[in-house]
Amino acid sequence: MISPLVLVVATVVLGAGTFAFRVAGPALRSRVTLSDRAEQLMATAAVVLLAALVATSALLEDGDFAGVARPAGVAVGGLLAWRKAPFVVVVLAAAATAAGLRLLGVP
Amino acid sequence: MWRTLTTRLGPGLLRDIALVCAADGLVGASFGAITVGSGLPLWLPMLMSVVVFAGAAQFMFVGLVASGGNPIAAVLAGLLVNARHLPFGFAVGDVFGRGLARRAVGAHLMIDETVAFALAQRDADRRRTAFWVCGIMLFVCWNVGAVAGAFGGTVISDTDAFGLDAAFPAVLLALVLPSLKDRATRLAVAVGVAVALATSPLLPAGVPVLLALAGVLVTLGAAPDPPRDGSRDPAAAPPARSEDAT
Incomplete structure (x- = not known):
């Protein structure tokens, strides 16, 4: 097994690197003045990143298809959100759909 | 404290x-249970969870080790999984507030959910409050959960x-959905999602999501500048947002 020292160093390096990523964005941003158009593009970029996270985490697991239950749950949640259902309903319905399908033996 | 927050954010949010x-x-x-269950030390x-505070990367690290x-x-x-925080920070970097401490702590609390909740708010004040409330609560819950799982x-x-x-x-989808009313954003998202999904089987985790940013480039040529009237209205600048996540 890996020695505790290696694990601590690895964790701290991962944490420091992650923090560097997190700090770099706002630091870069404070150095440049963005036009309204650029501000808009930044907001779009964040939406695109989040949407890509939704798609990849809903459909894929380790680069492979994630099965049926999870995408079905996300789809039900998405449909409810689109129909302006309350957020709580969206989240619980997504979880319940996936859990229910798995209970029935759907992967 | 709770009452102040309720009045500022609304009970729904x-x-x-x-x-x-x-x-x-x-x-x-x-995460705590799986880590300890796979033979790694109790403290890991x-x-x-305190030092990294990013679920997907933590699961990835523990799984590999x-x-x-x-x-x-x-x-x-x-x-690689956490590299997305750089563009995230560039996009929502104004929500942390001023001062070195606020910027440092705010940066550490920046994660998918806090970014999504912040982006879903229309005015700057609400965005800031949503970010901090979500960030602090998330940090507490995530770490309490990790401790409970490690021992339990x-x-x-x-x-x-x-x-x-x-x-x-579904959480992220519900928060992002109102922004998709904007046609240019919708186009960028469609292209970005297609790129991310197509490249996922070929590239290590984290990279496809970054490549999705190519979708933003498409809108550069497609959408003309919105009309300007000279008066800068910060509330009107970003694309359509929902007033409330509910």
Whole structure:
């Protein structure tokens, strides 16, 4: 097994690197003045990143298809959100759909 | 304190944030349980949850290390997964507030859910409050969950059985959906999602999501500048946002 020292160093390096990523964005941003158009593009970029996270985490697991239950749950949640259902309903319905399908033996 | 927040954010938004944080706490517990259950030391999930505070990268790191992977490779894989925080910070960097401490703590609390909740708010003040409330609650829930899971063991190691793996994409989807009313954003998202999905089988985790940013480039040529009247209205600048996540 890996020695505790290696694990601590690895964790701290991962944490420091992650923090560097997190700090770099706002630091870069404070150095440049963005036009309204650029501000808009930044907001779009964040939406695109989040949407890509939704798609990849809903459909894929380790680069492979994630099965049926999870995408079905996300789809039900998405449909409810689109129909302006309350957020709580969206989240619980997504979880319940996936859990229910798995209970029935759907992967 | 709770009452002040309720008046500033509205009971609906506060409840939504609390729900997401509670679900995150369960995932944190499963992280603690899985880490300890796979033979890694008891303190590792707690240390990681405080120092790294990024679920996907933590699971990735632990998964690789527990299966006998090289720790350097595990760190690199985790960093790749977390690289998306750079563009995130560039996009929502104005929500932290002023001062070195606020900027540092705010940066550490920046994660998918806090970014999504912040982006879903229309005015700057609400965005800032939503970000901080979600960030602090999430940090507490995630770490309490990790401790509970590390000590409590495998009771909730399989969060898939509760459908939590479907709940998290649904959370982000619900928060992002109002922004898709904007045609240019919709186009950027469609292209970005297609790129991410197409490249996912070929590239290490984290990279496809970054490549999705190519979708933004498409709108550069497609959408003309919105009409300007000279008066800068910060509330009108970003694309359509929902007033409330509910």
